[in-house]
Amino acid sequence: MLDFAILGLLREQPRHGYELKRALGDLGFWQVSFGSLYPALRRLEKQGFIEAARGEGRRKAYRVTEPGRLRFGEMLAESGDDSDRDFQLRLAFLGYVEPESRLAVLEDRRTALQDRLHGARRSFRGARSSTRNPDRYRMALMERSVRSTEADIAWLDELIAGERSATTGA
Amino acid sequence: MLDFAILGLLREQPRHGYELKRALGDLGFWQVSFGSLYPALRRLEKQGFIEAARGEGRRKAYRVTEPGRLRFGEMLAESGDDSDRDFQLRLAFLGYVEPESRLAVLEDRRTALQDRLHGARRSFRGARSSTRNPDRYRMALMERSVRSTEADIAWLDELIAGERSATTGA
DNA sequence: ATATACTTATATCGAATCGATATATTGGAG
DNA sequence: CTCCAATATATCGATTCGATATAAGTATAT
Numbered sequence: 001m002l003d004f005a006i007l008g009l010l011r012e013q014p015r016h017g018y019e020l021k022r023a024l025g026d027l028g029f030w031q032v033s034f035g036s037l038y039p040a041l042r043r044l045e046k047q048g049f050i051e052a053a054r055g056e057g058r059r060k061a062y063r064v065t066e067p068g069r070l071r072f073g074e075m076l077a078e079s080g081d082d083s084d085r086d087f088q089l090r091l092a093f094l095g096y097v098e099p100e101s102r103l104a105v106l107e108d109r110r111t112a113l114q115d116r117l118h119g120a121r122r123s124f125r126g127a128r129s130s131t132r133n134p135d136r137y138r139m140a141l142m143e144r145s146v147r148s149t150e151a152d153i154a155w156l157d158e159l160i161a162g163e164r165s166a167t168t169g170a
Numbered sequence: 171m172l173d174f175a176i177l178g179l180l181r182e183q184p185r186h187g188y189e190l191k192r193a194l195g196d197l198g199f200w201q202v203s204f205g206s207l208y209p210a211l212r213r214l215e216k217q218g219f220i221e222a223a224r225g226e227g228r229r230k231a232y233r234v235t236e237p238g239r240l241r242f243g244e245m246l247a248e249s250g251d252d253s254d255r256d257f258q259l260r261l262a263f264l265g266y267v268e269p270e271s272r273l274a275v276l277e278d279r280r281t282a283l284q285d286r287l288h289g290a291r292r293s294f295r296g297a298r299s300s301t302r303n304p305d306r307y308r309m310a311l312m313e314r315s316v317r318s319t320e321a322d323i324a325w326l327d328e329l330i331a332g333e334r335s336a337t338t339g340a
Numbered sequence: 341a342t343a344t345a346c347t348t349a350t351a352t353c354g355a356a357t358c359g360a361t362a363t364a365t366t367g368g369a370g
Numbered sequence: 371c372t373c374c375a376a377t378a379t380a381t382c383g384a385t386t387c388g389a390t391a392t393a394a395g396t397a398t399a400t
Contacts, residue, residue, distance in 0.1 A: 171383080171385080171386090202386085202387095203386070203387050203388065203389095204387095204388095205386070205387060205388070205389085206385075206386050206387070209385095210385095223389080227394075227395080228393085228394075273378095293395095
């Protein structure tokens with residue numbers, strides 16, 4: 001997961017660790033810890049997928065090797081966006097996926113979100129009609145869950161619409 | 171974290187592992203894995219904070235002991251809702267916090283979300299005005315991050331308003 | 341009746357990730 | 371010219387995840 005993210009980010013330009021953390025954090029869905037990042041960099045370097053070139057000061061600017069580029073392609077092809085993070089990471093690199101496969105990725109995600117929405121609504125209704133006192137704060141949590149899933153679907157639908165017009169129109 | 175959740179949920183009624191997972195999942199922000207849950211139950215049992223009573227079939231219905239109840243109170247008092255999950259978990263048990271302290275918890279969270287929103291907007295603007303080609307999908311990710319943080323603040327403001335009227339009015 | 345498949349339920353393993361902490365260096369404010 | 375914040379790399383133990391195993395109960399189909 002993190003390896004995939006690193007390879008994808010380094011594909012575009014060499015970066016050092018700290019910079020990778022920032023670039024990933026800027027995407028807004030993963031504030032990766034150093035405790036994950038630096039071991040991952042050493043792991044990838046040992047595997048020969050990235051290599052370090054001394055940068056300014058103590059910085060180690062890493063860049064992808066050719067095997068690393070291939071590895072990234074493999075990971076991109078492997079399907080399975082189970083978790084939210086998986087999907088968002090894949091989306092960040094969707095530009096590297098063949099245009100004709102992109103829509104399917106988005107639509108699969110939409111199905112998953114629809115399912116989640118049904119579950120969230122069921123939980124919410126279940127709690128509301130419960131015999132027990134429906135705690136104010138927990139009801140708020142469940143409502144938040146419903147609303148944010150709805151908002152996510154709406155956002156995704158915009159993306160899907162954009163994707164269709166990009167494919168059809170242009 | 172998980173220990174806190176378990177103690178809080180068991181406080182209200184005895185439940186077995188599977189049921190705890192469902193109850194926690196229903197809140198909508200944490201689909202805890204069995205690989206976390208069952209070890210946590212054994213850990214808590216060994217510490218004497220919960221005890222198992224045989225339920226129907228293979229079920230083990232756990233209930234909180236008195237030391238467990240005290241431990242929960244301690245954890246509830248310890249401040250520090252750093253992560254999203256921490257906050258939402260605390261919110262789930264906010265009913266156990268003295269009414270006069272509740273508003274502060276919500277307002278601290280609001281401040282944290284405001285900060286995050288500024289960060290997300292900065293990233294978004296930064297990417298848009300970048301010299302590099304601003305990737306369609308990454309822009310979408312950043313926009314999602316901005317929007318969902320805004321929505322979260324709006325949701326929280328409703329909660330805060332409700333809290334104020336509950337304290338002042340009733 | 342009986343095979344098939346799904347849900348419930350507990351459990352364990354290794355790997356990924358986190359959060360805290362340590363330690364320098366650099367750049368700017370007072 | 372000193373102090374403080376941001377930059378940057380690194381490591382540690384603990385937590386959490388994801389996959390997998392197992393098995394009992396329950397429903398559905400043949």
